[in-house]
Amino acid sequence: MSKKGVLTVVSGFSGAGKGTLMKALLKKYDYELSISATTRSPREGEEHGREYFFLTREEFESMIETGKLIEWAEYVGNYYGTPKEYVEQRLNEGKDVILEIEIQGALKVREIFPDALLLFVTPPNITELKSRLVGRGTESMETIMKRLARASEEANFMEHYDYIIVNDDLDECVETTHQVIMNEHYKVSQNKNFIEAITAELKAMKEGAI
Ligand code: ADP
Ligand code: 5GP
Numbered sequence: 001m002s003k004k005g006v007l008t009v010v011s012g013f014s015g016a017g018k019g020t021l022m023k024a025l026l027k028k029y030d031y032e033l034s035i036s037a038t039t040r041s042p043r044e045g046e047e048h049g050r051e052y053f054f055l056t057r058e059e060f061e062s063m064i065e066t067g068k069l070i071e072w073a074e075y076v077g078n079y080y081g082t083p084k085e086y087v088e089q090r091l092n093e094g095k096d097v098i099l100e101i102e103i104q105g106a107l108k109v110r111e112i113f114p115d116a117l118l119l120f121v122t123p124p125n126i127t128e129l130k131s132r133l134v135g136r137g138t139e140s141m142e143t144i145m146k147r148l149a150r151a152s153e154e155a156n157f158m159e160h161y162d163y164i165i166v167n168d169d170l171d172e173c174v175e176t177t178h179q180v181i182m183n184e185h186y187k188v189s190q191n192k193n194f195i196e197a198i199t200a201e202l203k204a205m206k207e208g209a210i
Contacts, residue, residue: 004031005091006100006184007113009106010165010177012121013151015133016145017167019051020102021121022175023096029197032090032097037063040078042137053083069173071108076146078135078150080105096181110160117184119177120161124168126151 008031012018022033037053039060048054055063060079062070072081081097090097099109109116125131129151133144158164163180167173184190204210 004190005093005095005097006190007087007091007109007116007179008184009098009109009116009118009152010034010100010121011106011118011161012165012167013123014125014128014155015129015136016121016149017132020170021165021173022098022100022166023178025177028174029132029178030096031096034061034082034097034099036080036082036089036099036101037069038070040080042158068112070112071105073102073104073108076143076150077097079191083107088140103154103160105169107157115187115189118161119162119163119165119180120158121165121167121173122158124166135136150197191203 003047010022025031026033035049035051035053037055037060039055039057040052042048042051042054046052046054050090053092060081060141063083064072064080068084068085070079070087072079074080080102082101082105087097087099099105101109106118110118123132123133126148130144130148133139134141165173165177165180188195201210
């Protein structure tokens with residue numbers, strides 16, 4: 001029914017499994033995941049243009065200055081930002097776009113796109129969060145502790161989100177996420193064009209034109 005693409009913002013504590021969830025969701029369903037720019041270094045196995053556009057601070061600041069980002073934020077010492085052109089193009093084509101970004105960015109997106117759907121991904125508990133962060137093995141214990149400290153600040157913003165998505169069983173989490181996004185297509189705010197068309201048809205019928 002809906003022709004407009006749904007813009008979904010996915011946030012959550014570092015180590016909650018957002019990246020894992022996105023990968024599994026995209027494998028099964030047709031979503032466009034926006035690739036962010038960042039100044040952090042690539043992790044082993046990450047590629048420029050696939051997980052992120054890895055930029056220097058100068059390159060990133062030039063993107064800010066030239067208005068090429070929808071939003072940007074600093075997270076544990078690095079810049080992260082969402083390229084504008086890709087997101088706007090895909091939404092205009094009617095594609096469902098997902099941004100996997102942290103909370104400050106999510107709240108900025110909500111200001112710019114009031115119809116955006118905000119999902120907060122969390123593990124079932126914080127002991128599991130720490131063991132996922134340690135188990136991932138990509139950050140030093142110092143960075144892990146910084147990310148956990150950041151998580152306790154982020155928890156204060158969970159109530160600004162539309163849905164809490166618990167990532168316990170991954171397959172279940174993929175289905176829940178997909179269902180929540182699909183439901184969004186039926187919202188009145190997503191179907192303004194349809195409502196206008198039906199109203200115009202009714203008017204034409206009343207006037208005897210059809
Ligand atoms: P984020 O992108 O939120 O920082 P990741 O996707 O990198 O988190 O996941 C962190 C770690 O947790 C990874 O090692 C990943 O394999 C693991 N993980 C993700 N989802 C689950 C899950 N549902 N059950 C168990 N482990 C998970
Ligand atoms: P990581 O370094 O683990 O890949 O990401 C760190 C944090 O930055 C995560 O919470 C992730 O969601 C967030 N992030 C990734 N891309 C963007 C972005 O474009 N904008 C904002 N605001 N945050 C982002």
